Amino acid sequence: DDLSQTGELLIRGEDVIDDRIFENRADIAVLAIGIEPAEGTEQLSQLLNISQGPYGFLLEKHLKIKPSETSVSGVFLAGVIQGPKDIPNSIAHAESAAAKAIALMSKDFVELDPHVVVFNPAECDLCRLCEHICIYNALEIKNDKLNIWI
Incomplete structure (x- = not known):
């Protein structure tokens, strides 16, 4: 059976633990590299008093409800500071963070923590x-x- 005519992909790899070659048929292949927090993220977390997740990325206030806000008023997150993201997701978070920053700066005054x-x-x-x-x-x-x- 010719895979090029069916539109399927044939993924070939090597299992180095079992020392064997394997093949898998797939509709799509996604290649990704590992990502870890940038150098200095831990110091930034401590300086701004923002929690870090188990892998060292900064945590948002609420994953679904407030994805670009932090527990610190006026500090917003975007992009891979929160963890691995694709480009459209990074852009969406950046737009959200920018909109929140603009809303904060457009006020006549800002109430500070007493x-x-x-x-x-x-x-x-x-x-x-x-x-x-x-x-x-x-x-x-x-x-x-x-x-x-x-």
Whole structure:
């Protein structure tokens, strides 16, 4: 039977574990390469306080309802920062993120989170506890000195 006349594809490969050649008939073949998060994604995740999934990509607020939003107000995701995507999907997410950013910037004012850093130097013994629990990553201890970003 001639596969070129039926329109089917014949996929030939080698199973290196069983040391054998195999063949499979298919209607379509999709070739893909593995993808992993870009260098610096973990640091960006920590800096912006955005969760990462099990493979290290950044997580959206809700996969179906808010696919370009994050848990951080005003920070939007698009493209493969969320994981492997094809080009049309990347473009759709980019359009969504851009539309949300434009909507945010077109307002006369933006309500900010009312939380502020409060620090009492008399009570600080540089235990680093605050450095690890601050959800805003607003402080850091370097050279036995506490630095706070407001």
